[in-house]
Amino acid sequence: MTEAPHNDTPALADEARRRFLKRAGLTAGFSLFAGSALAAGLPKALDEATSSERRWGILVDAGKCPEGCTACVDACFEEMGIEGPRVGDNHSRPDQDSQWIRKVSLKNEDTGHALALPVMCQHCTYPPCVDVCPTGASFKRADGIVLVDRHVCIGCRYCIMACPYKARCFVHEAIHDQEPYMPRGKGTAEGCTMCVHRIDHGMKPACVVACHEEGAGAMTFGDTNDPESAIAGKLRDNTTSAIRADLGTEPGIRYMGI
Amino acid sequence: MTGKRGITSPLRTAIAVVVLALAAGATPAAAGDDIAPDVPEARKGEHCVKPVPYMRRNHMDMLKHKRDKTMHKGQRKKKYSLKRCMDCHAVKGDDGDFVTAKSDKHFCNVCHDTAAVNPDCFSCHASTPGGELKVQSKEASR
Numbered sequence: 001m002t003e004a005p006h007n008d009t010p011a012l013a014d015e016a017r018r019r020f021l022k023r024a025g026l027t028a029g030f031s032l033f034a035g036s037a038l039a040a041g042l043p044k045a046l047d048e049a050t051s052s053e054r055r056w057g058i059l060v061d062a063g064k065c066p067e068g069c070t071a072c073v074d075a076c077f078e079e080m081g082i083e084g085p086r087v088g089d090n091h092s093r094p095d096q097d098s099q100w101i102r103k104v105s106l107k108n109e110d111t112g113h114a115l116a117l118p119v120m121c122q123h124c125t126y127p128p129c130v131d132v133c134p135t136g137a138s139f140k141r142a143d144g145i146v147l148v149d150r151h152v153c154i155g156c157r158y159c160i161m162a163c164p165y166k167a168r169c170f171v172h173e174a175i176h177d178q179e180p181y182m183p184r185g186k187g188t189a190e191g192c193t194m195c196v197h198r199i200d201h202g203m204k205p206a207c208v209v210a211c212h213e214e215g216a217g218a219m220t221f222g223d224t225n226d227p228e229s230a231i232a233g234k235l236r237d238n239t240t241s242a243i244r245a246d247l248g249t250e251p252g253i254r255y256m257g258i
Numbered sequence: 259m260t261g262k263r264g265i266t267s268p269l270r271t272a273i274a275v276v277v278l279a280l281a282a283g284a285t286p287a288a289a290g291d292d293i294a295p296d297v298p299e300a301r302k303g304e305h306c307v308k309p310v311p312y313m314r315r316n317h318m319d320m321l322k323h324k325r326d327k328t329m330h331k332g333q334r335k336k337k338y339s340l341k342r343c344m345d346c347h348a349v350k351g352d353d354g355d356f357v358t359a360k361s362d363k364h365f366c367n368v369c370h371d372t373a374a375v376n377p378d379c380f381s382c383h384a385s386t387p388g389g390e391l392k393v394q395s396k397e398a399s400r
Contacts, residue, residue: 044332046333046335047333048333050331075393141331141332149330150382151329174381175382176358178383179392180384180386180389181391184382185381200334206393209393210393
């Protein structure tokens, strides 16, 4: 890496680029290497459409996630602009504010074993919120990220009721000073976007970045379809599970040690 | 029949007047012209992403097209995005800060107020430029 890392494409891009160069070097002697960005695990070009050949996911190591640490939650609130002062009128209660990610504490009463883990939109392969949406606002991108298209959301809140993970929220009040990269508004459902605005620029989600830099490094983000990615390796080498796996939603967020 | 024609022709004239007035409003020199809006000059750039008459007629369709591409396919090239509009066309208020869509001075409002169009982009979208990510990775590569 001689070139200075560009602001737009740190982390993921660098990891992938290094692998790309390594692999390119290995194969150069044998064949003309003209692989696409996808083949090399590089982030997609800005005007390239997402494809199902990628499947973004996050692995949470619950054993590493300390009780009381809220680095991921704080980062999410900061990045997405989910804070009290941005709300225009003040008619609703703080407990009605959006929570795109929350720390959930669990305790086995028999053994006394306790753990805390972050729970956000699980980005299901078979998302119930998409099944129930009457307008098609709730949808799954080709790369597995589940989003709300607020342009067509009518605020019926079916998705909020359907989600077994309580991951969807409703915006009750007018909001001002939104972040330009994260439009949010009154009368629509919303939830974790897996920081799609960052992923499309080759960056990791805010919670994962914060978990590594301020927290305990319990979260791994990556393309689970890329066998060489860190997350695919961890999923291969460890016993992992999904929350409410019995529902068959096949989440993109998986947990280790629960 | 005659009654019908009687209603439509003044309407048509009125529309023609408004369209002409909007076209005339393109240059600040025409600012004083009765109903023509005083469209603020772009802050930077030589020309818009498309010729001005094309933009005037089609900007809404371009934004909608881009919106669906970005939302559903993740295509985030900035050229035809709302953010790009703000980059050049945002207007500064008397206090030196960019005015939001709540202000009459906001670029979008200047024409929309005249044409009695009320787009609701800005109930969700930011109406000022900027947009540095709040959470920046301290290590550039990891």
